[in-house]
Every structure is written in structure tokens, then in C-alpha cells.
Amino acid sequence: MFGSVVSKEWAHIWFHSPLHSARIPLSPYRYYMIRSQDFYAYALDHLAQSPNVQIEYGHIQGIQDAENGAHVQVNGQIRVGQWVFNSLPEEKLFLRPKVQYLKQHFMGWMVQTNKPVFDPATATFMDFRIEQEGQTRFMYLLPTSAYQSLVEFTVFSPDFLPVQEYEAQLRQYFLQYLGLQANEYQILEEEFGVIPMADAPLKARGGKHVVHIGTRGGQTKASTGYTFVNIQKQSEKIVAALLQKGVPFPHPAPSRFRLYDRMLLNVLQKQRYPARDIFARMFARHPIARVLRFLDGESRFDEEIKIMAKMPSLPFLRAGLDLLSKM
Ligand SMILES: Cc1cc2nc3c(=O)[nH]c(=O)nc-3n(C[C@H](O)[C@H](O)[C@H](O)COP(=O)(O)OP(=O)(O)OC[C@H]3O[C@@H](n4cnc5c(N)ncnc54)[C@H](O)[C@@H]3O)c2cc1C
Known part of the structure; x- marks a missing residue:
């Protein structure tokens, strides 16, 4: 791309x-x-070719959803947009009880x-x-x-x-x-x-007129931190939803990968098993294409079963029980 x-x-x-x-x-x-720097230059160059895009830099003090649009408080002024795409980091969401x-x-x-x-x-x-x-x-x-x-x-x-x-x-x-x-x-x-x-449930829908994107919109894979490709996928879905439905809210796909990520994060956080041995098992015992598809959330269910079958069962069982106790 x-x-x-x-x-x-x-x-x-x-x-x-x-x-x-x-x-x-x-x-x-x-x-x-x-x-x-190349990525930003590419994006800015692309935007410069669109006469309907205006770029303004400033410190955002707040975003409020309202009936007529979303209000962004920036540089002491209020800007109103039909849609606001928000990627501002919000660490407090990760500091809640029960969030890993x-x-x-x-x-x-x-x-x-x-x-x-x-x-x-x-x-x-x-x-x-x-x-x-x-x-x-x-x-x-x-x-x-x-x-x-x-x-x-x-x-x-x-x-x-x-x-x-x-x-x-x-x-x-x-x-x-x-x-x-x-x-x-x-x-x-x-x-x-x-x-x-983190496994905080970060919803992409931030209100009637606010869309959470990037890490704020849950695009960071909890167990590896990979975000970049997910952001591209999320952006494509947002554009498709806008074109098809007129609103930038794609259907949230229920993902079994979120459960895998939460379990692995639990194993890492509670130090139930060394990450280096988990990754060593993955790389030693499976074809690389399967491992990469799995890490990318693109694998088939039967591939995931094969990967899980070669993981140490006790640490993941304990992680599963721990997650159940947090429900
Ligand atoms: C050095 C580095 C290397 C990475 N490498 C990879 C990688 O190899 N693969 C991968 O998948 N992921 C990688 N990531 C993770 C991920 O791709 C990035 O974190 C990505 O930039 C997240 O995008 P985002 O839009 O969610 O947040 P950001 O890019 O962090 O954008 C948030 C923006 O909001 C601005 N901001 C914050 N508060 C305010 C405010 N009050 N007012 C105005 N602006 C504000 C920030 O300055 C920032 O520009 C890396 C991250 C870093 C930092």
C-alpha cells in the first residue's frame, strides 16, 4: 500500500x-x-492534493458529542464537525480495575x-x-x-x-x-x-458523531503492541461504511483474537510462563506463514488450534480461569 x-x-x-x-x-x-518522516510526508502530500482538506495544529482541550455534530475545543476555539475522528491517547482507560x-x-x-x-x-x-x-x-x-x-x-x-x-x-x-x-x-x-x-474494551464508536481511531480505537494488539497494519484495516472499513451507509461506523467484528490476546497478556503480566519460550515454541514448531497470520489476526480457526495445542497448557489454563474470575 x-x-x-x-x-x-x-x-x-x-x-x-x-x-x-x-x-x-x-x-x-x-x-x-x-x-x-517519510510516512507523514506521504500523507501530508496526499492531503495537500485535496482542496477540501484544511490542516490546523493545536492543543485539544476536549471533545463533546452533541446533536448537531461533535464539538472540538482547540486553541481556545470551538470547531464543530459532522464527524470527529479522535486518536488522542487516554491512559486513564487502562488504569481501571480489572484492566490488564x-x-x-x-x-x-x-x-x-x-x-x-x-x-x-x-x-x-x-x-x-x-x-x-x-x-x-x-x-x-x-x-x-x-x-x-x-x-x-x-x-x-x-x-x-x-x-x-x-x-x-x-x-x-x-x-x-x-x-x-x-x-x-x-x-x-x-x-x-x-x-x-492493555485489554480495556476500547470502542471505536465514541458517540453519535465521534469515531475513535488508532490506539484510542482499540487498534493496538494487546499481546504484541502491533498497531500500524490494524490502523490501515480500520481506516478501510471506516471509508467503506461511509460510502455504503453514510456513517463512519463499521460493524464491530466479534473477535476471538481479542480473547487470545487477553490470555497471552495475562500470562505475560502474571509471569506465568516466559514470553521468550512462548515465542520460541511458535517459531520452532510452526510454519512461519501460520505464525505471522496468527500474530496478524488473520489465521483460520484450525491453525489457531494447532498453535494452542503446542503451548504449555497449565499457564494458559490459569490465565483463562483468572479472566473468568474478572467477569
Ligand atoms: C517509535 C515507535 C515505533 C513503532 N513501531 C511500530 C511497528 O513497527 N509496528 C506497529 O504495528 N506499531 C508500531 N508502533 C505503534 C503504532 O504504530 C503507533 O503508536 C501509532 O502511531 C499509533 O497511532 P495513533 O494514531 O493511535 O496514535 P499517535 O500516532 O500517537 O497519534 C496521537 C496524536 O495525538 C497527539 N495528541 C495527544 N494529545 C493531544 C492534544 N491534547 N491535543 C492535540 N494533539 C494531541 C499526539 O501528539 C499524536 O500526534 C510504534 C510506535 C512508536 C512510538
Whole structure:
């Protein structure tokens, strides 16, 4: 869909963990890298071609649904829209009782090295060989050349780490797994991000005239944090609903994937079983296409049964019972 903004793609990935390591061909799939500045430029350029679109920047103080439309309070003024598409984050929704909530937080460095240590033909999807410290921790690498890569240290946990801890983990990884001393690479760019992993029931319908989109609209997969592709799918459905019914409210599809996500999130949050071993089982025991379809919420039910059959039963049984007790 975003062919022109894909800056790199990979046909192979590495998966690493103490139990299982493999270089996996992705065919027929690809792993794509889209840089945010290219993505925003693409979207803004597209919008600039539509004379009926006006862009205004400001701090939104509130959104109220009303009979005649939705009212947005921005820059001290009220704007009224027939439809308001709202992606403002609202963490308080995750802090409610009974909501399972972990943060996926990560620091990434785009580095330039003075020797060829990366394989630009292979992205590292997850490297779980690092110390877990009672949490879920992994590295991922998106190499753009033998000398350059984005290296990202990722943690699933309730709280952030001190900044020095992310940096220390990255430096340790460069030393231990890439054989690079601190003076052998240069940090070109740094990023820090956080994605909520939560099972709060986030409804896309925010009122008569308000549509919740993006993470606010429940498009973040609770067990992995993946959001980008879901946002594209949600947008397509909204457009289709507008064209067919005149309202931007597609039918919410009841999803068994939400239940799987909640169970996995429970296992992770309660530390019932190490995430690295769960992912190792998935990658070691199933064809990659099945795993990717499952993680994308696109698998068939019989494939899901096969995946579940190879999971440790007790931790997931306990997770299921725990979820039942919260109903
Ligand atoms: C560094 C990073 C890497 C990621 N990588 C991936 C990935 O590889 N794959 C994947 O699937 N997902 C990824 N994600 C997750 C996901 O794709 C993003 O979080 C995505 O941007 C979510 O889109 P959104 O529209 O819901 O929220 P956002 O993009 O966060 O948009 C919300 C916007 O609201 C603005 N805002 C907040 N409060 C106000 C206010 N009061 N007034 C006005 N504006 C306000 C914010 O500034 C922001 O621009 C990544 C996220 C990050 C941060």
C-alpha cells in the first residue's frame, strides 16, 4: 500500500532465544521498514492534493458529542464537525480495575559501525538471548547495510526503566553479540517509544458523531503492541461504511483474537510462563506463514488450534480461569 515510502524490506528474519534460534525465510511475506518522516510526508502530500482538506495544529482541550455534530475545543476555539475522528491517547482507560495493562517501552539507536557486522538481507525479529530480569525483554535489528542498523531494546513491563538502563542494555548487546566496543560505532539517531498493551474494551464508536481511531480505537494488539497494519484495516472499513451507509461506523467484528490476546497478556503480566519460550515454541514448531497470520489476526480457526495445542497448557489454563474470575 505504501510502496513509495518503504525504505527497506527483508525476505528473511532471525529469531533468537536460548531454546531456539533460526534464520527464517518469510516468503510469501516481507518485513517492511517505513520511517515516520517519510510516512507523514506521504500523507501530508496526499492531503495537500485535496482542496477540501484544511490542516490546523493545536492543543485539544476536549471533545463533546452533541446533536448537531461533535464539538472540538482547540486553541481556545470551538470547531464543530459532522464527524470527529479522535486518536488522542487516554491512559486513564487502562488504569481501571480489572484492566490488564503492561507498557511496551523501547529505546532504539540507528548506528553506523566502523566494520561490517550486520547482514542487510536479514532483519532480527526478536532476539531473546538477553537477560530477562523477570520481565519480557528482547532486541530487534533492522539493518540497512553491513555498517548501519536500527537496534532496538524493548521491554514489556508495568514501569519504565531509568534512561541509563536502556543505554546500558544496548551497549552490552553491541559488545556481546556484535563484538563492538563503544568507540566502534556512532549513534546517528535515537528514538524512544511506548505502546500500551492493555485489554480495556476500547470502542471505536465514541458517540453519535465521534469515531475513535488508532490506539484510542482499540487498534493496538494487546499481546504484541502491533498497531500500524490494524490502523490501515480500520481506516478501510471506516471509508467503506461511509460510502455504503453514510456513517463512519463499521460493524464491530466479534473477535476471538481479542480473547487470545487477553490470555497471552495475562500470562505475560502474571509471569506465568516466559514470553521468550512462548515465542520460541511458535517459531520452532510452526510454519512461519501460520505464525505471522496468527500474530496478524488473520489465521483460520484450525491453525489457531494447532498453535494452542503446542503451548504449555497449565499457564494458559490459569490465565483463562483468572479472566473468568474478572467477569
Ligand atoms: C517509535 C515507535 C515505533 C513503532 N513501531 C511500530 C511497528 O513497527 N509496528 C506497529 O504495528 N506499531 C508500531 N508502533 C505503534 C503504532 O504504530 C503507533 O503508536 C501509532 O502511531 C499509533 O497511532 P495513533 O494514531 O493511535 O496514535 P499517535 O500516532 O500517537 O497519534 C496521537 C496524536 O495525538 C497527539 N495528541 C495527544 N494529545 C493531544 C492534544 N491534547 N491535543 C492535540 N494533539 C494531541 C499526539 O501528539 C499524536 O500526534 C510504534 C510506535 C512508536 C512510538
